[in-house]
Amino acid sequence: MTETSTVDQDSNPGADAEVHSPGTIRVLVAKLGLDGHDRGAKIVARILRDAGMEVVYTGLYKSPNEVVNAAIQEDVDVIGVSLLSGSHVPLFRELGRCLREQKAEHIFVVAGGVIPEQDYAALSDSGVDAIVPQEARADLIVTTIRNLIAARGRI
Amino acid sequence: MTAYTSSRQAKRAAYIPSIELLSGVLAGSVPAIARMISRAEGGYAEASDALAEIYRHTGKAHIVGITGVPGAGKSTLVSSLIKAFASDGYKVGVIAVDPSSPFSGGAILGDRVRMNDAAQSCQAFVRSMATRGHLGGLARSTLQAVDILDAAGYSPIIIETVGVGQDEVEVVTAAHTIVVLSAPGLGDDIQAIKAGILEIADIHAVSKCDKPEASATVSALKGMMALGTVKASAGWNPPVLPVSSVSGERIGDLKDGIGQHWAHLQESGELAERQRSMCRTRILGTARHLFQLKFNEDVEEMEKHIQAVVNRDVDPLVAAYRLLGWDSEARVA
Amino acid sequence: MNLFSAQAIEDVREKQAEWEDGELAAALKSRPEEKPAYETECGIALKRIYTAADVADIPASDLGFPGAYPFTRGAYPTMYRGRPWTIRQVAGFGNPEATNQRYKYMIQTGQTGLSTDFDLPTLLGLDSDNPMAFGEVGRVGVAIDTVDDVDRLFDGIDLEKISVSLTINPSAWVIYAMFVTVAEQRGYDLHKLTGTLQADPLKEYVAQKEWIYPVRPAVRLLRDLIMHSARTTPKINPISLSGYHLSDVGGNALQEIAFIMAFTIAYCEEVIDAGMDIDDFAPRLSFFFISHQDFFEQICKFRAARRVYAKIMSERFKAKMPESMRLRVHVQTAAMSLTKVEHHNNLMRTAIQALGAVLGGCQSMHTNGLDEAFAIPTEEAMKLAIRTQQIIREEINVTSVIDPLGGSYFVERLTSDMETEIWKVLDEVNERGGAIKLVEEGWFQQKLADSAYATFKKIDSGEKISVGVNRYVDETSGSARVHIHPYDDHCTQLQIDRLNAVRTNRDNGRVRRLLQELAQQAESDDINLLPKTIELVKARATLGEICGALRDVWGSYAEPMIV
Structure with a gap:
């Protein structure tokens, strides 16, 4: 998939930080519900930072409503949620509902963690745009996000 | 291995021209404010008219800078302040600045971990901002973000600086009231001395006042004030206020202190002076930034001057004069 | 006393030098080794071969004998000859009845001890009807709201x-109160109750991240x-110091043991x-470690942990009873080593x-x-897992000799290095x-991240x-459904x-009064909160109410920003 020129700026680590520009991708990395497993979320935060993105980390125990409010204030392009508690179906359903209610559907939702394939369709129906498998390498996570934004364009 | 992508139609969202966001910003719409800050941050050329219009609506907010060494507990303090001001009916805005990675240009912005609950429960506006290479403890567009919040009716607006020490002082010319936070038990008595930020305080806060070591830090600070190491401005002696951001203990004192300083600035007429100094710094800072942008863009012109200096044809001063289009014969070294 | 005479060591060194110049040099010339350097997962350098010379400095007293100080060679004198390890598969999901059914199935399959996982609301002291419990009730473990749920379990x-x-943590003291209340109601002798609570708070803040206060x-x-358990239920282990979770968040073998020992010292x-003698509670401290992928490193880790613990108890705390110095450990294999791709490989x-x-x-x-x-493993998966332990125990004759790898030059060297x-x-x-201060500051958290x-x-x-x-990726195998x-x-x-039924039928005035009393007791550091909690549980106060009363006193934990 091709990337737009604005997105390309992020893949240029040596670039003068002063000229960051319209292309800087902002991601909210969130933990939903009561799941305390934050190793993956924090690793993803570092991966995205090292790929030139700005990552807002929410900390643990956030409700879908709180996450959506934070995402709007931070004007992020993507909400990345890692869930290992098995409660992804109801929590993503609620997250999607909050996004629609707040008219924030321009924000992408990327899911990670432990998500069985049979739940992919349910998550997709709830508004999840991409699901990254548990064993994904760094570049897959980064390109998944870049591709989503390249397809949407900057807003 | 591939990622699963939803088969639903790709998300589409139109670019809303900044000028159309304007009415939302002035009406206090959160999504409009948030997007406008992104426009300022991204340096979108088309946003400049909207930002100019926004600026006309500013000047109402009390801008409070919070600085201090890393680990002092700035985010936790800000979170407590949000709650304290909100319970008095204030609409609090926060810009929390974190450094960008010099290697990737990316950043991890973690201040929300501490502030999210307060933001949610108090309807405060909290925005995390990366420095994007700007030095001085703030991001280049921090002040534009403050303008946007000011125009949207937020006050006080709290700026939490990066927290790296010595180069933090830019906040002095960005805020009306500067709170310097010190923490007991971080090694030295007063880390702020080392960081060179003690002198800029309008208010000293000492965190973790529930710990026994805190009183030593408070006495040390008071001692320094008595010795005149910390200079007081006319009619205002920077108070030293112990607080506990964790238990919320004595946060009310700090909130009151911030309010008193604001009243002092207004009554003493010092406010006008500070405003002028803030404007002056912003004009200069912006001009510097524009110069940099201009010369970064005009690569050929720049190359010409670089080559001349490399060849020892001219010295850097002459080259700079020429770059600026000034008469190098009239130069002053 | 050392294990070998100086002369023997001298001879070995000489012979080794000859071998290195001869056979080894020739072999390296014709075929270089695959890697320039070898090390364990936790970064300890590994030699090509170990000899008596490598263990010359290890005193024989560091090895000792099984069941005796410093317990390097085993916790008990007869080890598996006297009592095989307990097959203890953890289970917990849904309502108490669902988990109870699984227990009965596992006991029938040959499991010899029970282990309960609780759902997240229970762990975090929230009732099932709390808004934050949305979607989580009975999900990763069993849901417990009142003492009646424990009875059903x-x-x-x-x-x-x-x-x-x-496997209960921040709310452990409430679950303990419910457990003893059920035992009492059934007329059991509290002194005969055996079991273990996880209840390791410091590891929660650094690893598992389930906290309240x-x-x-x-x-x-x-x-x-x-302290309460030592006096009233002396055969219950009130804590299981859990290195497992430190590994789970990325810690290596050294961090697992070292951090857990630091927590042990703090507790x-x-x-x-608070006035209790070390020998009155140390015998009931228990441990929970991972068995991870680096085979020999892990074996040496267990041996080193026993030795370090024995020395801490004896030297630092002046314990006198051997039971106070004996590290007993429950082990779980490494969940994070398992893969979704070709998941049958996980059996191996x-x-x-x-x-x-x-x-x-x-x-x-x-x-x-x-x-x-x-x-959550299916019954079939659980059965295979139990069978794995039974095959090791019954078919391959590894339990006849205690510490069979003891004395291996390599194993002793690595144990000592660790x-x-x-x-x-x-x-x-x-x-x-100290550990408590460093947990507050996020020091351990940063190291693990x-x-x-x-x-x-x-x-x-x-x-x-x-x-x-x-490696050896087979694109056709993908990840099986x-x-x-x-x-x-x-x-x-x-x-x-x-919950609604309980709240309707109990004496609500009494519950409110007891909750106030508990909150008052919590203001002072000197009162043991267990007796009042047990009273509350008997009065049918819910887990959420009890935990909430103390949250009002102590506040909630605010995590430090560590990424």
Whole structure:
């Protein structure tokens, strides 16, 4: 998939930080519900930072409503949620509902963690745009996000 | 291995021209404010008219800078302040600045971990901002973000600086009231001395006042004030206020202190002076930034001057004069 | 006294030099080794071969004998000859009745101890009808709201006969109160109750991240639990110091043991400060470690941990009873080593890790189900996991000789090296002001996060091999669809209905009064909160109400920003 020129700026680590520009991708990395497993979320935060993105980390125990409010204030392009508690179906359903209610559907939702394939369709129906498998390498996570934004364009 | 992508139609969202966001910003719409800050941050050329219009609506907010060494507990303090001001009916805005990675240009912005609950429960506006290479403890567009919040009716607006020490002082010319936070038990008595930020305080806060070591830090600070190491401005002696951001203990004192300083600035007429100094710094800072942008863009012109200096044809001063289009014969070294 | 004479060591050194110049040099010339350097997972350099010369400096007293100080060779004198390790598979999901049914199935399959996982609301002290419990009730463990739920959980199970492990943390003291209340109601002798609570608060803040209160009150609750349990239920282990979770968030073997020993020291100091003698509670401290992928490193880890613990108890705390110095450990194989891709490979991984735990001398074990990386194991997966332990125990004759690898030059050297590294970390923790302070400051958290990222980078670059994932990848195998344990959607409503019934039928005035009394007691550091909690439980106060009363006093924990 091709990337737009604005997105390309992020893949240029040596670039003068002063000229960051319209292309800087902002991601909210969130933990939903009561799941305390934050190793993956924090690793993803570092991966995205090292790929030139700005990552807002929410900390643990956030409700879908709180996450959506934070995402709007931070004007992020993507909400990345890692869930290992098995409660992804109801929590993503609620997250999607909050996004629609707040008219924030321009924000992408990327899911990670432990998500069985049979739940992919349910998550997709709830508004999840991409699901990254548990064993994904760094570049897959980064390109998944870049591709989503390249397809949407900057807003 | 591939990622699963939803088969639903790709998300589409139109670019809303900044000028159309304007009415939302002035009406206090959160999504409009948030997007406008992104426009300022991204340096979108088309946003400049909207930002100019926004600026006309500013000047109402009390801008409070919070600085201090890393680990002092700035985010936790800000979170407590949000709650304290909100319970008095204030609409609090926060810009929390974190450094960008010099290697990737990316950043991890973690201040929300501490502030999210307060933001949610108090309807405060909290925005995390990366420095994007700007030095001085703030991001280049921090002040534009403050303008946007000011125009949207937020006050006080709290700026939490990066927290790296010595180069933090830019906040002095960005805020009306500067709170310097010190923490007991971080090694030295007063880390702020080392960081060179003690002198800029309008208010000293000492965190973790529930710990026994805190009183030593408070006495040390008071001692320094008595010795005149910390200079007081006319009619205002920077108070030293112990607080506990964790238990919320004595946060009310700090909130009151911030309010008193604001009243002092207004009554003493010092406010006008500070405003002028803030404007002056912003004009200069912006001009510097524009110069940099201009010369970064005009690569050929720049190359010409670089080559001349490399060849020892001219010295850097002459080259700079020429770059600026000034008469190098009239130069002053 | 050392293990070998100076002359013997001299001879070995001489012979080794000859071999290096001769056979080895020739071999290296014709075929270089695959890597320039070899090391264990935790970064200890590995030599090509170990000889007597490598263990010359290790005093024989560091090895000792099984069941005797410093316990390097085993916790008990007869080890598996006298009593095989306990097969203790953890289970918990849905309503108490659902878990109870699974217990009965596992006992029938040959499991010899029970172990309970609780759902997240229960762990975090929230009732099933709390808004934050949305979607989580009965999900990763069983849902418990009142003492009646604990009664349902152990329905038809004789608690005097089978030991019960409760994987409960911030709300552990309430679950303990419910457990003893149920035992009392059934007329059991509290002195005969056996079992273990996890109740390790410091590891929650650094690893598992399930917390309620700030660090110090959480440690105080543990202190109260340890002291109350020592007096009234002397055969219950009130804590299981859990290194497993430190590994789970990316810690290596050294961090696992060193950090857990630092926590052990902090807990012991708290209880001793409150006036209890070390020998009155130390025998009931228990441990929970991982058996991870680096086979020999893991075996040596168990041996080094026993030695370090014995020395801490004897030298630092002046314990007198051998039981106070004996480290007893429950082991779980490494869930994070399991893969979704070609998930049958997980059976092999788990079997090898389980063998390592046995050679390292564990007292009880949970072997992961092959689907454990992505779901609550199905009955079929659990059965295979139990069978894995039974095959090791009954078919391959590894239990006849105690510490069969003891005396291996390599194993003794690595055990000793690991011990040295663990002491270094413990010294640093001491210098920096102790474990509690460092947890508050996020010191451990940062070390573990850094280690996790480093490991991820190694996997990402292919340096660390995961068969089927980043080596020998078979694009056609993909990740198999597996049968996932179903979630019972009615679970939440049932719990909520029961809560409503309890709240309607109890003496609410009394519950309110008792909750106020508990909150008052919590203001002072000197009162043990267990008796009042037990009173509350008997009055049918809910878990959420009890935890909430103390949250009002102590506040909630605010996590430090560590990425």
